[in-house]
Amino acid sequence: MEPRSTLTIVCYKDSVTQLHIIGDVGAPRLPENFSIDSFATTLVRLPSLTVLRLVSLGLWGSLPTKLTRLSSLEILNLTSNFFHGTIPPEISSLTYLQTLILDGNNFTGGLPNGLVSLSALAVLSVKYNSLYGSLSVSLGSLENLRILALSNNKFSGEVPDLSSLANLQILDLGDNALGPRFPALPLLSLPSIAYVNIADNNFTGMLFENLPCSPSLDFVNLTSNLFTGKLPSCLLPGSKHRVVLYAGNCLATGDKNQHPFLFCKNEASAVGNLPQHEKHKRVFTIALALSLTGGIIGAIILVGIALLVARRAVQTPPTRFVEENASSSYASKFLRDARYITRATKLGALGLPAYRSFSLEELKEATNNFDTSTFIGKGSHDHMYRGQLKDGSFIAIRCLKIKRNHSTQHFMSHVELLSKLRHHHLVSALGHCFGYYLDDSSVSRVFLVFEYPPNGTLRSWISEKHIRQKLTWAQRVAAATGVAKGVQFLQTGIVPRVKHPDKFDIYDFGVILLEIISGKPINSRNEVEVLKNQLLASVIADDASRNSVVDPVINSSCSNKSLKTMMDICCRCLHKDPLDRPSIEDVLWHLQFARQVQDGSPISPI
Missing domain, CATH: 3.30.200.20 (Phosphorylase Kinase; domain 1)
Known part of the structure; x- marks a missing residue:
């Protein structure tokens, strides 16, 4: 068969050596009757696989350890699925692995210590998960590493010595809680380094003008840390055609986007090293x-x-x-x-x-x-x-x-x-x-x-894994009504009022309704648009099509009329044009109607 953008199968002699299956961005989680274990059992019947890409397919569950039976794997990419739990330590048995990409899942725990045994590893990317803990010093021994991308997790503590990584080109550690000390290594002068992102961490310490930079360095982001001192001269504007971001520190640059020196001193003392498992x-x-x-x-x-x-x-x-x-x-x-x-x-x-x-x-x-x-x-x-x-x-x-x-x-x-x-x-x-x-x-x-x-939180009672008994549909409608009444109070209940663009509040409230209906935590505007479009399609379709959008926990217990009412007002709240969004009073009426048709309660005055 001819390769396509969504499916490519490569064979050598009588064996399948590459399998690429790419779904739509924001694809929903597969149904409850899906078994990742059975799926993995099928995959391991292809023992000659060297490349396995399963991207945006809605796969969920713990990452099966039996995938490590694919001993010839060189590239494993499971981006944008719903895998949860820890990354199994058995993954270190894939001795030929060169690329490991697990971005955009729900993995927790730390990085497996055994990764140090993957001497061929060139790409390690686990961005946008919930991984936490300290970074192992063994990362500094992966001498073939070219890309180390750990951003948007909950890692804390010191950055290990990476000075031996002569081939490292991309270092992405942004949006964690690493620190407090600035890495004691030639971070900006590694021989191959081109991209460094350590923004939104807890790094403290003084930078100096004479700090060296690699000639290959094209992008540096130091934003929102607690750095003091002076910006290295190699990062000053005009020093090279490179992008340098450094706002939200206490650097002596004369810029308005820097805090005073004492601010970073006080914050470093008061805040300390924040544990990212709590982030x-x-x-x-x-x-x-x-x-x-x-x-x-x-x-x-x-x-x-x-x-x-x-x-x-x-x-x-x-x-x-x-x-x-x-x-x-x-x-x-x-x-x-x-x-x-x-x-x-x-x-x-x-x-x-x-x-x-x-x-x-x-x-x-x-x-x-x-x-x-x-x-x-x-x-x-x-x-x-x-x-x-x-x-x-x-x-x-x-x-x-x-x-x-x-x-x-x-x-x-x-x-x-x-x-x-x-x-x-x-x-x-x-x-x-x-x-x-x-x-x-x-x-x-x-x-x-x-x-x-x-x-x-409301989110925890709807979408977190450890909650044994999630909110029922009636409880979700009641919670949404309570939030809406809080919004109404801030808009109309005090004089002089809390000033804000009212219809922007309605959009954000629509996001909350979207989580209530789908049972999924929403972390980006792109996810909102994807789910909203699915919701719009299901509102006018038959009941069966809603199964892919509505949280399975409540899908069988809510009345069709109540659910459709909530879906309709949710879509209206998320309308791109603020003028087409409903008022908070209109929202409240629909929520109370959804409650009435669910349990027969009369609609109370707004």
Whole structure:
């Protein structure tokens, strides 16, 4: 047969030596009755395979160890599937392996130590997984390695000595938690190096002007670390036709995109070396509020929806009254002109203590001095921790990085508004704490303290593997309704209102609905578009076609009318033109209708 873009089979004499099967980008997971073990049993009947590419096919399950019976394999590429669990150590028995690509799966654990035995390995790429732990020093002994791509995982600790890798051309370590020390090796001057990406890690240390660069170096990304000192002269603009990115450090470059020196010093001390097995990638969390130095008001949504929204669907909170005027010590025209029109806000009936100022010492004590075990998330401008106060209550702390020369008063009107946002479908702020630059006493960090109900995230109750009993359809509709009511409150429930483009909130809410329906965590805009198109096609097709889109856990328990209502409003929320997206009131009506046709409950007033 002639080779095609989706299928190529190569034979030599009487044996199949190459098998390439390429599916569509974003292909859904294969049905529950698929058996990866049976599939592997079939593959190992081709013992002469040297190349095996199975890309975007929806394969799922643990990577079968029996694939190592294909002892002649030189290239193994399993990109963009749904493999989970650890990478089996038996893979080190493939002694002829030159290329191993496992990008875009759900692998966890660390890299197998036995990889050092793969002396022929030239390409090792495991990007976009959930791998964690430290990198083995044995990586430095893979002398034939040309590409080492470990980005977008949860690796932490020191980078091993790679100075012996004379053939290394691409080093991609971005978006992990590696560090804190800058690798003590000639990272930029390896003889063959062309591409270095160590962005979004925790590297500290001083760079020097005389740091050498390889003539072959074309791309360097040092963004969002804690480097100080000076940019090496070989990376300065005009030094060569190379791309150099270095924003978000504390380098003495004179650029506005650098933090002050003390910022990196303070952050290195407060944050420490973050454990990536705790790292939480917050892509497509709802961004509802005004953008102020990383989004102070937005913290209530970041914590409330990204971390804790499931509490309202799974647990009824206790009810007791608290003092309404929780921030009376800060009087401002902003608050005097504000009126809060929901009963929940007026009464504060959420069982919470009064909003107050925290000392940095209190927060350090609650988190054991911001110990790595309390770290729960990282963004471009913030870190999240969990802690426990002396009274036994659990809290979530968001530490925001602040630009220099902003006075305390600059933030107070926004902090005061945050203190008054009390609603059953929003996690409430309990207090704040300011950190200061030592040289001019301007604000360096804002610590925002929130309640921390222990029930976990909405996403975890829908898509995480360790959850034995996932949310039912009725619970998912209830959770979506709760989130929508929180959005509605922020849009219409306070005056003056939290300013944001309303229809952009609706799009982000549509992403949440998409996860609720599909049962899949969504981590990129491309995944949204793929799933949305599948959803659109299934809305107008027969019921059987929905099986490939709808989470199998709920597919048999939800009524067709309820499901179709949710699918329809989800697609409308994700419309490319914001003007064609529904209002939050329209969304709420459809959610309540979906609930009514599911269990017969009457539609309540919005």
